[in-house]
Amino acid sequence: xxxxxxxxxxxxxxxxxxxxxxxxxxxxxxxxxxxxxxxxxxxxxxxxxxxxxxxxxxxxxxxxxxxxxxxxxxxxxxxxxxxxxxxxxxxxxxxxxxxxxxxxxxxxxxxxxxxxxxxxxxxxxxxxxxxxxxxxxxxxxxxxxxxxxxxxxxxxxxxxxxxxxxxxxxxxxxxxxxxxxxxxxxxxxxxxxxxxxxxxxxxxxxxxxxxxxxxxxxxxxxxxxxxxxxxxxxxxxxxxxxxxxxxxxxxxxxxxxxxxxxxxxxxxxxxxxxxxxxxxxxxxxxxxxxxxxxxxxxxxxxxxxxxxxxxxxxxxxxxxxxxxxxxxxxxxxxxxxxxxxxxxxxxxxxxxxxxxxxxxxxxxxxxxxxxxxxxxxxxxxxxxxxxxxxxxxxxxxxxxxxxxxxxxxxxxxxxxxxxxxxxxxxxxxxxxxxxxxxxxxxxxxxxxxxxxxxxxxxxxxxxxxxxxxxxxxxxxxxxxxxxxxxxxxxxxxxxxxxxxxxxxxxxxxxxxxxxxxxxxxxxxxxxxxxxxxxxxxxxxxxxxxxxxxxxxxxxxxxxxxxxxxxxxxxxxxxxxxxxxxxxxxxxxxxxxxxxxxxxxxxxxxxxxxxxxxxxxxxxxxxxxxxxxxxxxxxxxxxxxxxxxx
Amino acid sequence: xxxxxxxxxxxxxxxxxxxxxxxxxxxxxxxxxxxxxxxxxxxxxxxxxxxxxxxxxxxxxxxxxxxxxxxxxxxxxxxxxxxxxxxxxxxxxxxxxxxxxxxxxxxxxxxxxxxxxxxxxxxxxxxxxxxxxxxxxxxxxxxxxxxxxxxxxxxxxxxxxxxxxxxxxxxxxxxxxxxxxxxxxxxxxxxxxxxxxxxxxxxxxxxxxxxxxxxxxxxxxxxxxxxxxxxxxxxxxxxxxxxxxxxxxxxxxxxxxxxxxxxxxxxxxxxxxxxxxxxxxxxxxxxxxxxxxxxxxxxxxxxxxxxxxxxxxxxxxxxxx
Numbered sequence: 001x002x003x004x005x006x007x008x009x010x011x012x013x014x015x016x017x018x019x020x021x022x023x024x025x026x027x028x029x030x031x032x033x034x035x036x037x038x039x040x041x042x043x044x045x046x047x048x049x050x051x052x053x054x055x056x057x058x059x060x061x062x063x064x065x066x067x068x069x070x071x072x073x074x075x076x077x078x079x080x081x082x083x084x085x086x087x088x089x090x091x092x093x094x095x096x097x098x099x100x101x102x103x104x105x106x107x108x109x110x111x112x113x114x115x116x117x118x119x120x121x122x123x124x125x126x127x128x129x130x131x132x133x134x135x136x137x138x139x140x141x142x143x144x145x146x147x148x149x150x151x152x153x154x155x156x157x158x159x160x161x162x163x164x165x166x167x168x169x170x171x172x173x174x175x176x177x178x179x180x181x182x183x184x185x186x187x188x189x190x191x192x193x194x195x196x197x198x199x200x201x202x203x204x205x206x207x208x209x210x211x212x213x214x215x216x217x218x219x220x221x222x223x224x225x226x227x228x229x230x231x232x233x234x235x236x237x238x239x240x241x242x243x244x245x246x247x248x249x250x251x252x253x254x255x256x257x258x259x260x261x262x263x264x265x266x267x268x269x270x271x272x273x274x275x276x277x278x279x280x281x282x283x284x285x286x287x288x289x290x291x292x293x294x295x296x297x298x299x300x301x302x303x304x305x306x307x308x309x310x311x312x313x314x315x316x317x318x319x320x321x322x323x324x325x326x327x328x329x330x331x332x333x334x335x336x337x338x339x340x341x342x343x344x345x346x347x348x349x350x351x352x353x354x355x356x357x358x359x360x361x362x363x364x365x366x367x368x369x370x371x372x373x374x375x376x377x378x379x380x381x382x383x384x385x386x387x388x389x390x391x392x393x394x395x396x397x398x399x400x401x402x403x404x405x406x407x408x409x410x411x412x413x414x415x416x417x418x419x420x421x422x423x424x425x426x427x428x429x430x431x432x433x434x435x436x437x438x439x440x441x442x443x444x445x446x447x448x449x450x451x452x453x454x455x456x457x458x459x460x461x462x463x464x465x466x467x468x469x470x471x472x473x474x475x476x477x478x479x480x481x482x483x484x485x486x487x488x489x490x491x492x493x494x495x496x497x498x499x500x501x502x503x504x505x506x507x508x509x510x511x512x513x514x515x516x517x518x519x520x521x522x523x524x525x526x527x528x529x530x531x532x533x534x535x536x537x538x539x540x541x542x543x544x545x546x547x548x549x550x551x552x553x554x555x556x557x558x559x560x561x562x563x564x565x566x567x568x569x570x571x572x573x574x575x576x577x578x579x580x581x582x583x584x585x586x587x588x589x590x591x592x593x594x595x596x597x598x599x600x601x602x603x604x605x606x607x608x609x610x611x612x613x614x615x616x617x618x619x620x621x622x623x624x625x626x627x628x629x630x631x632x633x634x635x636x637x638x639x640x641x642x643x644x645x
Numbered sequence: 646x647x648x649x650x651x652x653x654x655x656x657x658x659x660x661x662x663x664x665x666x667x668x669x670x671x672x673x674x675x676x677x678x679x680x681x682x683x684x685x686x687x688x689x690x691x692x693x694x695x696x697x698x699x700x701x702x703x704x705x706x707x708x709x710x711x712x713x714x715x716x717x718x719x720x721x722x723x724x725x726x727x728x729x730x731x732x733x734x735x736x737x738x739x740x741x742x743x744x745x746x747x748x749x750x751x752x753x754x755x756x757x758x759x760x761x762x763x764x765x766x767x768x769x770x771x772x773x774x775x776x777x778x779x780x781x782x783x784x785x786x787x788x789x790x791x792x793x794x795x796x797x798x799x800x801x802x803x804x805x806x807x808x809x810x811x812x813x814x815x816x817x818x819x820x821x822x823x824x825x826x827x828x829x830x831x832x833x834x835x836x837x838x839x840x841x842x843x844x845x846x847x848x849x850x851x852x853x854x855x856x857x858x859x860x861x862x863x864x865x866x867x868x869x870x871x872x873x874x875x876x877x878x879x880x881x882x883x884x885x886x887x888x889x890x891x892x893x894x895x896x897x898x899x900x901x902x903x904x905x906x907x908x909x910x911x912x913x914x915x916x917x918x919x920x921x922x923x924x925x926x927x928x929x930x931x932x933x934x935x936x937x938x939x940x941x942x943x944x945x946x947x948x949x950x951x952x953x954x955x956x957x958x959x960x961x962x963x964x965x966x
Contacts, residue, residue, distance in 0.1 A: 082941050083841045156838045162815055163798040163840055168759075253816025259799060260814060293692070295702035298712050324801060324812045324837075326819040329742055333735045340727040347723045348716065350681065355712040358688035361695060361702040375685055383674035390670060390734040392663045392741055395809020396652040399801055399836040463667075465650025465805045467836045470844035474921075477650070 021538050024564040029121065029535035032588050040588035042126035043534055047133050048112035049430065054133075055105035058140055062096035063497065065089045067490055070454075074487040076475040086471035087154035088173075092147050094157030095177060098273065099184040100140045102415060103226075106280035107191040109422065110219035112430070114195060116525035116532060117213050119204025119541050119548075121569050122585055124197035127592045127627065132190035134596030139183025142604060146176040153177035156469060158270060159240065161251035161262050166244045175244055175607040181237040182603055185230045192223035192230075202569055203577040204524065205559055206543035213523045213546075214290075214303055218283025221307050225276050228315065233269035236262060246610060260325060267318035274410065275314040279307055281418035282349060285371050288421050289353050290522050292368040293360025296547050299352035306345035313342040323394045332391045339389030346382060350375060365519075366440030370421030373448045377413025381406060384459060399469075402462025408455045420447070420500070428514030431507065432530040439503040446496030453489030457482040522547045527556060540570050543577075566634065586631070595623035650805045650832060656852065657807035658824045659741040666737045673726060684719075741808070744788030744822045751783065752790045757800030757813040757835065760842035760943060761906050761919040766862070775865055776894075778906030779848045780914050781833070784858035785825050793819040801837035804850050810836045825852035832920060841942030847920030864966075868897030869909045872964045880961025883954045888946060895965065905945065912966045918943075926959055933958065 031037040031046060041047060069089055072081040081089065115123055123129050146152050153173045155164040164174045199212070199220050212220075240262070242248040249255035251262050282303075290297045297303060319327065319335040353375070362368060384406040388394050397403070420443075427435050462468075466479050473479050517526040526549055528536060539558030545551045559579070562568045567585035572578055602616025655661045744750055752767040766775040783789050793802055793813040803810035808823040835846035853861070872878050884890060885899060892905035900908075906919070914924050918940060922928040931938070933955065936945040950958065 083844065084942065087841065160799055160838075163838070168798050168840065257816075259816055293702060295704045298704070298709065299716060302716070324810050325814060326811075326817055329738060333731075333738060336734050336738075337731050340731050343727055344720065344724055348720050351716040351719045354681075354684050354688050355716055357685070357692055359703050359708050359712060360692055361700065362689065362692045363696075364689070364693075372685065372689070376682060379678055379681055383678060386674065386730065387667070387670050390666060390730070390737075392734065392737045392809065393667050393670065395811070396660075396663055396667070396805060397809075399803075399810065399838075463652050465652065465834070467803075467834050467843075469838040470834075472844050 018538065021564060022533070025535040025538060026533065028565060028567055029533075031534070037588065039593055040590045042122070042130050042586060042588055042592070044111055044115050044123040044126065044129060045532060045534070047129055048108045051104060051108035051133050051136065052112065054137060054140065055101050055108060058096050058100040059105070060497075061144065062093045062101060063494070065093040065096070067494060069093065070487040070490040072471065073473075073483045075484060076473055076477070076480045078472060081471065083471045084154065087156075087469075088147060088150075088152035090469060091153045091156055091177070092143065095143065095153065095180065096140075097411070098157060098277075099181060100136075100143065102277040102411065103184070103188050103273070104136055104191075105419065106219075106222065106277060106415070107188065107195070107226075109284070109419070109426075110195050110222070110280060111191060113426065113525055114198060114216055114219055115202070116429075116528065116536055117216050117523045118199060118202065118207060119524050119537060119543065120198065120202040121536050121540075122567070123194045124202060125194055127586055127589060128190055129194050129592075131592035131596050132187040132194070134593050135183050135190075135599055136187035138596060138600040138604075139180045139187070142176060142183065143180040146173065151176060158266055159262075161240065161243070161259050162253070164240060165251055166247070167252075169244075172607055175241060178237040178241040178244070179603045179607060182234060182241075183599075185234040185237070186599065188226050189230050189234075192226035195219050195223040196227075200574050201571050201580075203572050204541050204543050205570070205572055205577055205579050207548070207572075208576045209574075210301075211543060211546045211548075213548075214286035214297060214300065215283035215523070217304050218279050218281075218286070218307055221311050222276050222279045225272050225279070225311050225314070229269045229272040229276065232265050233273075236265035236269070239265075241606075245607070260322075263322050263325065264318070267321040268315070271318040271321065272311075272314045274407075275310055277411065277415045279310065281374075281415045282307060284418040284422040284425075285353065285374060287521075287523065288367045288371050288418075288425050289356050289360075290547075291425070291519050292365055292371075293356050293362045294520070295356060295360045296522065296550070297352060298355040298359065299348075300546060303349050303352055306348045309345045310342055313338060313345070317342065317389075320389050320394065321398075323391050324398055336389050336391055340386065343382065343386065350379070365424070366435070366437055366444060367421040367425040369441060369444045370417045370424065373444060374413055374417040374421070377409055377417060377448070377451055379413075381409030381411075381413050384409060397462055399467060400462035401458045401466045401468050403468055405455045405458030405462060408458070409451070412451050412455075417447075420444075423500075425519065426525075427504075427507065428518045429525055429530050429532065432512035432514050433507045433510055434514050434518060435503050435507050439499055439506075443496045443499040443503065446492055446499060450489050450492030450494075450496055453492055454486050455489070457486040457489070461486075517549075522550050524548045589627075591623060591627035595620060595627055598623045650834070652805050654806055656825055656827050656829050656831075657804075658745055658826055659808040659822070660806055661826070662737050662740050663809060666733065669733060670730065673730070677723070677726065742822070744790070745824065746786075746788060748787050750788040750790045750822075752792065753781070753783075754792045754794060755781075755802055755813065757793070757795045757797075757802070757839070757846075759797050759840055760835070760846035760940065762802075762835075762846070762848045763903075763906070773866065775862060776907055777865060777910070778908075779916070779919050780851070781848055782851045782853065782858055782861050783823075783825055784855040785828050785852050787855065788822055788824045791821050791823060793821070798839045799837050800835050800839050800846070802833070803836040804831060804833040806831050807850075807852075812837055828853050830915075834920075842919075842940045845919060845921040845940050847916075849915050849920055864913075865910055869895050869965050871897070872961055874960070876957045877960040877964050879954075880957035880959065883950065883958045884961060887950075888948065889958075892945070908962070908965060910965055912963050926963070929962060930955055930959055 031041045031043055072078050111123055151173050153176060155169055155174055162168055199216055239250045243250055249257040251257045251259055253259055286297050316338040320339050323332060388397055424435050424440055461479055461482050514530045516529050542557040562570055568582050569585055571581040571583050573580050598616060598619035602612055605612030653664050655664050754765040756763040762779050764777050764781050768774055793811055795813040795815045800813045801810045802813055807825055811819050811821045829852050831850045833848050833850050835843055872881055890900045892902050894901050894907045896909040916922060917924050917929060918932055933948050935947040936943050
């Protein structure tokens with residue numbers, strides 16, 4: 001690393017020279033060929049894309065589980081699925097959606113797009129990034145090996161002891177769950193560190209913090225939340241695993257432990273978790289609203305401050321998941337008030353988007369439709385959330401079907417809709433191909449109607465007294481028709497997603513036709529070719545305002561002085577993004593995979609025998625030695641660059 | 646459509662207050678929802694029209710300032726609404742936390758078990774302590790203090806017609822107050838996921854006039870009458886000599902185990918298997934023969950009885966009034 005300043009020069013350059021630069025950069029930045037190249041890749045786009053695909057694969061699996069649950073509940077006293085299978089299905093459905101889909105997918109979208117939006121060539125710690133993906137994959141596969149061998153966790157996705165403890169859940173089911181949590185928490189924390197370091201140190205010159213795109217802000221805020229929240233669940237899941245494997249008694253009341261301790265730890269993570277999923281979605285909404293309203297989002301500062309306050313407040317709400325436990329009255333009112341408070345910054349953001357559309361010149365493309373659908377659905381999620389935050393009413397509604405109804409409005413409306421909008425919006429950037437607008441609108445309407453037909457009846461069922469997590473109910477309850485309606489809605493949802501898959505398959509089979517900037521985007525990712533080259537930017541751009549591509553300055557100015565014969569990235573200062581240093585990034589390597597395998601062996605073998613932690617410690621140490629082994633000095637293939645004027 | 650156990654089908658002081666709060670929040674939320682969607686619709690319509698006229702997006706300072714005022718106004722309005730919401734909620738919370746009226750409360754200790762309910766009525770006279778299972782009787786118009794306990798996993802006690810739920814957590818003692826304001830018979834269900842048979846962990850609730858309640862109480866306090874006819878006597882032998890005695894209590898006999906539900910007055914109960922089957926001779930026979938068919942995972946083992954023994958056992962159980 002050298003602290004040499006770099007020189008700025010105007011772009012564009014001459015075509016021939018540009019091609020030569022491209023060739024040189026391509027040679028340096030591309031993955032190695034073949035399977036080996038796939039395994040050793042440290043490119044942020046390669047890894048993020050496979051992570052996104054993995055997350056959607058888990059989404060599909062969890063969707064199938066949800067469909068089975070809905071079929072079982074479609075009529076009273078259905079005997080299709082017994083309690084043992086049913087409990088595994090809903091536990092794995094919830095755990096998959098929260099830990100293997102929602103968090104990984106938003107983080108992966110960030111790891112894909114953030115470097116492009118802030119004008120750099122890779123994430124800050126490329127090997128750590130690869131390591132994060134491999135641990136996530138191992139954790140996810142572990143859960144599904146469990147499910148398919150009839151060892152799927154069956155204690156519910158929030159795993160309350162003593163039910164999840166050794167006495168009432170013998171066998172390995174809960175252990176598999178606890179270790180899956182540990183794997184995914186490692187991956188989530190790693191990704192958060194990546195995002196924070198990348199954004200704080202690798203922004204393009206001129207992109208001071210007050211010019212960072214809202215999308216990037218949302219990802220930074222989410223990452224800080226991950227850093228605070230995830231250690232709580234990782235600790236809790238370790239304590240649970242220890243209770244189960246080596247007879248510590250943290251959660252066993254008979255031995256002086258406390259069953260409620262788990263609930264505090266879990267929800268101190270679990271409530272922010274919802275916002276960890278939701279805040280990145282807000283970033284996607286802001287990107288889409290800006291581009292399709294053809295103006296910057298109204299109230300940049302207000303939106304950033306709102307997201308920050310949502311992040312802080314979300315750590316003060318966890319007790320509203322525990323209103324039915326013994327708690328003092330005053331404490332409960334505090335948490336009701338905190339829950340009401342978080343509605344204010346959330347409202348501010350919705351108002352700002354409406355103002356943006358109002359004063360913009362919007363195009364109602366599929367991504368924009370998903371944003372409008374987001375407002376209509378998420379608002380139901382938010383308002384039903386206020387019903388649940390009111391202590392007395394919560395006592396009636398909690399643990400009923402109102403809960404799944406509410407959380408699905410929040411998560412499908414608040415996160416999946418913006419995410420799908422994002423899929424339509426960024427698909428051309430990732431693949432170079434456009435998705436069909438007509439098929440896109442078809443899947444939007446199927447999904448929009450599907451969400452309402454599936455989950456509104458669940459809100460009613462909760463008020464009608466149907467507890468959640470029951471594998472069957474009798475006909476005399478009168479809950480049959482609403483349950484059948486909900487199941488029909490689930491079929492609509494499935495249909496909408498199938499249309500989306502067809503749309504993607506058709507687009508992938510077609511010729512690339514999107515061009516660099518099909519939508520007229522605001523942020524830097526649209527300045528490069530689609531799909532983006534391995535090195536992102538041939539010249540690191542210089543940013544002069546919040547809307548990097550909408551500034552009236554003509555062509556983008558660019559930085560020169562970065563080496564083209566090594567993986568060099570430009571580091572800038574944290575606040576003002578002034579050029580600070582050049583930093584050489586590592587070449588492709590297999591060591592992150594080896595480290596992940598060492599962690600995998602430790603945690604999975606550890607389910608069966610504590611000796612694994614000793615052996616695994618040695619393995620992980622060996623992998624880290626290989627990882628950190630000094631690289632041989634590279635020969636200088638180019639003269640040291642000219643001294644800037 | 647008829648639902649059993651709707652939170653709006655109230656029969657008690659607490660549930661009534663909660664239902665009123667629910668309607669208030671639903672009404673305000675609906676208004677807010679309609680307003681926000683209307684604003685969104687207006688914004689898109691206006692923007693569409695402007696696009697059609699070929700106007701550019703405007704974000705000049707004057708427009709931004711105007712938009713800012715509107716956003717601020719909307720934020721201020723929502724803040725005021727939320728303050729009202731917090732106040733109303735806190736008032737309802739206070740109102741349901743304590744008993745109403747000055748009448749001597751009835752204290753019932755509720756213990757959740759995987760997957761049945763145990764009720765113990767406390768009294769200043771220990772000889773008046775009463776223990777029942779899966780059937781809760783309460784007098785109308787008298788506050789009831791419910792103390793919630795558990796010895797295995799977390800359960801949740803919930804009679805939607807009377808009050809919201811409270812958890813029964815091992816190692817903790819949770820208390821709630823409820824009061825029935827009219828007579829009625831309801832089904833209550835466990836609300837916290839508690840394992841295989843969470844779905845079939847219900848109990849019957851009977852709210853009745855104080856007079857009838859006292860009658861019931863006295864009859865339940867009495868020990869089971871020894872059977873008189875030979876078949877029932879044989880049935881009693883079957884009960885005492887097979888596995889039944891290992892888990893169940895029948896007062897006045899040697900059967901005194903507390904592992905399973907108490908059966909001293911089983912013949913008077915409306916349902917068996919923790920509220921999941923009507924209490925008929927047929928169902929009882931099916932249940933005793935193979936409970937796993939009806940509640941897979943339940944802790945009661947199958948009982949391979951000869952038809953003669955089964956018949957006698959059923960005759961005996963039917964005498965337990």
